[in-house]
Amino acid sequence: MNLTRSLIRVRRRSAFLASVFAALAALLLTPTALAQQSLPSIEQLVNEPFLDDYYSNVVYGYQIVNDTQHFASRYVGNALNCKNCHLNSGTKADALPLNVAGMYPKWRAKNGKRNGIGLRIRECFVYSMDGIMPPDDAPEVLAIAAYVTYLSQGEVMGAEPEGRGVPTLPATGYDPNPANGRAVYLEQCASCHGEQGGGVGDMPPVWGMNSYNRGAGMNRIDEAAGFIWANMPLGQDKSLTHQQAFDVAAYLNLQYRPADPRQSKFLKLLEDLLP
Ligand code: HEC
Numbered sequence: 001m002n003l004t005r006s007l008i009r010v011r012r013r014s015a016f017l018a019s020v021f022a023a024l025a026a027l028l029l030t031p032t033a034l035a036q037q038s039l040p041s042i043e044q045l046v047n048e049p050f051l052d053d054y055y056s057n058v059v060y061g062y063q064i065v066n067d068t069q070h071f072a073s074r075y076v077g078n079a080l081n082c083k084n085c086h087l088n089s090g091t092k093a094d095a096l097p098l099n100v101a102g103m104y105p106k107w108r109a110k111n112g113k114r115n116g117i118g119l120r121i122r123e124c125f126v127y128s129m130d131g132i133m134p135p136d137d138a139p140e141v142l143a144i145a146a147y148v149t150y151l152s153q154g155e156v157m158g159a160e161p162e163g164r165g166v167p168t169l170p171a172t173g174y175d176p177n178p179a180n181g182r183a184v185y186l187e188q189c190a191s192c193h194g195e196q197g198g199g200v201g202d203m204p205p206v207w208g209m210n211s212y213n214r215g216a217g218m219n220r221i222d223e224a225a226g227f228i229w230a231n232m233p234l235g236q237d238k239s240l241t242h243q244q245a246f247d248v249a250a251y252l253n254l255q256y257r258p259a260d261p262r263q264s265k266f267l268k269l270l271e272d273l274l275p
């Protein structure tokens with residue numbers, strides 16, 4: 001009797017010990033998998049009533065990226081939201097994903113200096129959002145930076161995340177043809193973006209004074225072609241030929257939109273007037 005009882009006890013104990021060992025082994029063997037598991041999803045965070053400083057900034061950054069018009073309106077000059085180009089709130093590969101904290105600081109030809117993630121964010125306000133540059137310690141910039149850091153968890157610092165930016169389309173051997181691009185636009189894009197480019201309903205404008213300006217990355221034909229090929233028409237990724245993507249990008253590029261603020265006549269006038 002006594003013997004069987006203690007045997008059972010020993011067995012129980014060894015079963016217990018075995019499960020402890022298994023848990024420890026899991027901890028030791030899969031640190032990244034575990035870290036990712038314990039990372040709360042953005043939906044969880046949004047519904048959480050109390051958040052620490054870091055996570056409340058992450059949530060605020062997420063809200064700005066989705067609804068820039070509402071949450072960062074004082075720095076915005078057009079009708080766009082960050083997520084209109086950084087699709088799925090900055091989580092879609094080949095659609096300018098925002099999991100890029102590990103890529104900064106980085107030298108940037110556009111402004112000829114080393115850019116931290118803060119400056120990179122502020123520049124999208126100036127060009128893509130045709131707005132004004134927020135100060136580097138603006139709460140909006142800090143919050144977006146926290147969201148970018150959150151999205152970057154699990155990436156290798158300094159290494160290019162997969163699907164960064166947009167795909168670089170190979171040269172087709174033909175120049176981009178805006179006349180063909182107009183036909184593609186009317187057939188495949190106008191139903192959502194409007195014949196006049198202003199956007200139907202709450203669809204985002206692709207040209208006009210409510211769109212991105214001439215200094216924006218999307219104003220470059222190769223950048224726009226890569227984005228359009230990989231992501232448009234919405235829901236039909238990669239259905240256009242490369243040539244159609246170049247053509248329609250060239251058509252968008254011909255339409256009117258706000259000027260590049262670096263070439264503003266007013267600034268030039270000031271430069272001339274000031275000693
Ligand atoms: C009209 C489209 C568009 C909108 C709107 C837009 N961006 Fe961008 N963004 C781009 C393009 C295109 C690039 C990459 C090309 C470049 O570097 O010029 C980019 C790059 C970035 C990068 C760097 C990504 C990397 O791979 O290093 C960050 C960060 C960023 N944007 C943040 C924002 C934020 C924050 C907003 C909203 C306030 C915003 N963007 C709005 C088009 C847009």
Ligand code: HEC
Nearest residue numbers: 083084085087088188189192204205206228232233234248
């Ligand atoms: C079914 C509707 C739909 C169609 C068709 C469509 N788009 Fe879009 N497009 C969208 C939406 C919606 C967004 C913003 C995505 C978001 O916020 O999640 C977008 C974003 C864009 C953007 C970046 C944001 C901006 O406004 O500049 C460009 C450029 C663009 N589309 C070009 C095109 C082109 C070119 C075509 C045709 C080949 C096309 N789209 C077809 C719905 C559509």
